[in-house]
Amino acid sequence: MAGRPPLRIGQHGKITRTEISEGVWVARCRYRDRDGVTRRMERMSPDGAADEYGRGAENVLLDAIGARRPPGSGSITGTTLLGDLLTGYIARCRDDGELAPKSVDTYEATISTVKPRFVGVRVSEATPGLLDEILRGIRRDHGATRERHTKVALNAVLTDAVLAGAIGSNPVRELGTRRKRKTDKRTKGAPALGVDQVRALLTALEGSEVCKQKDLRDPVIVFAATGLRRSEVLALRWEDVDLDGRVLTAAFSVVRLKGKGLVRQDRTKGGGEARTLPLPRFAVDALRRRKDEWSGPNTAGVIFPSSTGTLRDPDNMGKQWREVRTSLGLPDVTSHSFRKTVATMIDDAGLSARIGADQLGHARPSMTQDVYMSRGQVHTEVADVLDKAVGISDE
Structure with missing residues (x-):
């Protein structure tokens, strides 16, 4: 004759009630824990409660079963907040x-x-x-x-x-x-600049006294030339730049950490690896000029320090840019716009998405591109595209 089938894990058997004194009951059952072991459980009537038929004891037992967790499984139960x-x-x-x-x-x-x-x-x-x-x-x-x-x-x-x-x-x-609404203009993000706008911006930066006073001219030129993030541009040191080879290496970022303030951390956003990027000639010219002419304080040792020589706050720089961009004829353009601009020019030039991802430090576009195309290459054609866009050539 077959024996009684075992309880399923997490299941309890028949609950029995036994009155042990007037108005005091004990409810009992078998319960199979998630470790597979069947154990007897019992609970008594709540103290001070009138429990004529043992229903109170059974409710207490059912609550205990609901909060049951396997032995040694940790501190999380159904009642954990x-x-x-x-x-x-x-x-x-x-x-x-x-x-x-x-x-x-x-x-x-x-x-x-x-x-x-x-x-x-x-x-x-x-x-x-x-x-x-x-x-x-x-x-x-x-x-x-x-x-x-x-x-x-x-x-x-x-x-x-x-x-x-x-x-x-x-x-x-x-x-x-949740899907973004196509009619919500805010979901479109920062606008990219057209070629004519980039040319006009470079000209406007050169003639803007307020940009020179706020030290926005040179870092914004580097934004437009590379598509780097603000935190990456402000972390650059001269040893990260090879002006003769017309490349720079983005491997650090400036961030504000709780309890520490601004720090130059040895990683970029998302923990991406260091990447070497080509520099258009207009960026090389701007950096050479800065290297020769900069005479302000610089205890942080970066190319673009704050006015007191310390690390420059990316958020403060963003605020400064918002204060001047309308006077430059670009009221809606953010620092992120420059990243979109570089990506758009790469796409318009017929260069691959893999090149764009390497340039901007994005995650891989697809498994196929990761497997069949090299990562981390120095795509000099990006610099050629940007130089051509703003009308600068080696000829």
Whole structure:
């Protein structure tokens, strides 16, 4: 005769109630833990509660089963608060070093802002519907970027909860990706400059006294010539530039870290590897002039220091550019526009997306391009395209 079939993992057997004294009951059952071992569980009536038929004891037992976790699986249970897990996620990111310190600061700022929305929510209560409602509120009140960062953090901590056996599946995986509205002009980002605009900009920079006073002329020329990020341009030192060979190496970035201030870190945005870029002649000329003429303080040892000689804040430089760009006839152009401009010129010249990715320090365009095309090459044709665009040649 076949024996009684075993309980499924996470399943309890029949609950029995036994009255041990007047109004005091004990509820018992067998429960198969996630380690496969079947154990007896029992709970008594709540203290001070009238429990005439043992229903109170059974409810206490069912609550205990719901919060059950496998022995040794960690500290996450169904009753763990999401807010506590999100705080722990930031600490873990700092410890493991997989994210750049600046990125961790950004996530920490987001979690600090949105944590009150999760303060009383338990892991077992994190349904797709509830999370979607909270994320929509974050998007409405704080923007799409903070919604996206919050979703990344939630996905990480609720994956941990699944692995700990606190929940059966990750509710974040049930949430769809919000599409950007095509009619929303804000989603288009910074505009790229046309060839005529680049020529006009270079001329305007040379004649702008305010750009010279704010020391914007030379770094903006380098922006337009390379498509580097602000943080990368402001981290350049003369040893990173070979004016005779007409190349520079982008391997560092200037960022502001919590508790440390501005630092020159040995990585670019996203932790990308160092890349060597060609320089158009107009950029070489500007850098030669700067090397010969610069006489200001420079304790930071960079090509473009602050007015006091320290590292220059990328955000402050962005603010200075916003103050002068209208007078240059480019009211909507940001520093990111120069990156788009270089990418557009590369594309218009018929050069490959792989060359564009190498120039701008982006992730690989596709697996095919990664496998069949070399990365990290010095594409001198990029400099030729830019020189040609602004009307400068070697002839």
